[in-house]
Amino acid sequence: MIVAQFWGFANDLYTEEAGKRLFPIIMFGANFGAFFGPKIHLWLLRSFGLYGLMLFVSGILGICILLTLIIHKRDIKKPEDDVSKKNVQNESEKKEKEKPLKKGGGFRLVFKSRYLLYIAFLVLLLNFVNTNGEYVLGKVIIHDATKALEMGTAGGLDKSELISRLYANFFFIVNLTAMIFQLFLMSRIFKWFGVRGAVFILPIIALGGYFFVAFGATLAIVRWAKIMENSTDYSIMNATRHALFLITSREAKYKAKAAIDTFFTRAGDVSSALFVFIVTTFFAVNIENIENVALFNIVLILIWIILCFLISRQHKKLSAP
Secondary structure, three states: OHHHHHHHHHHHHOOHHHHHHHHHHHHHHHHHHHHHHHHHHHHHHHHHHHHHHHHHHHHHHHHHHHHHHHHHHHHHHOOEOOOOOOOEOOHHHHHHHHOOOOOOOHHHHHHHOHHHHHHHHHHHHHHHHHHHHHHHHHHHHHHHHHHHHHHOOOOOOOHHHHHHHHHHHHHHHHHHHHHHHHHHOHHHHHHHHHHHHHOOHHHHHHHHHHHHHHOOOOHHHHHHHHHHHHHHHHHHHHHHHHHHHHHOOHHHHHHHHHHHHHHHHHHHHHHHHHHHHHHHHOOOOOOOOHHHHHHHHHHHHHHHHHHHHHHHHHHHHHHOO
């Protein structure tokens, strides 16, 4: 919820053009923190201990609150737009930005707007596909750990320790790749393809990855396909998904976005668990065979791409002068 409100604040603060320039930088900061955070955490834990670390993190959160207040006050006081310096805000516009939001929940806004509803279903499908993919990844990692133990290359680790190390290595590569994508590709993607073009990148990459998995790719290819999917999700797709709200109303940026980023995100995860339960209980499908899961993901991704076309069309219509 805190992250959802932060992005609502960022969407409210910046214009569409400013957001397309600044969101890649913001997402780079998020990926940078995800990459170096675990290392810093271990160093701080040794220096401050567990409870001292909690106090230290509370202080960081306090600094974040202070920075948010400073940014908000600066934006309200400035006579010109924060980045473009093109359009002078009049007093009525300033007062409008300071008005409290109207009553009513985010779900009402989502189901009232076709554009927001499309985004909600996109987020649901994205997480549905990703969670299914995490199941596939888990099977690959367990296979690799078992094979290492059989061949005597586990370095003295037991199975659980080896699985933990394989996951750690996986997420190290994912976060590093996401940071590189964010630093060198994201701004260029927004410049060359815009938000409407960027929304297609993750489903196309995921479609290619699961296509290879469905037709019997080697386990090494399965692992790298998942690395590319997660890296693109954490960088390009994350920035694009937030940028989709730049053209919406203030209420949508704070309320509808919070509903989408919480409920529909978790609904995608729950849908994956429900899928496993249904196909194993009522259809006797062997999901131990990762090719079956990949085939189902391909169907979901094709629906996802159709949603991208619908979102792109609505985005063009709403952003037209």
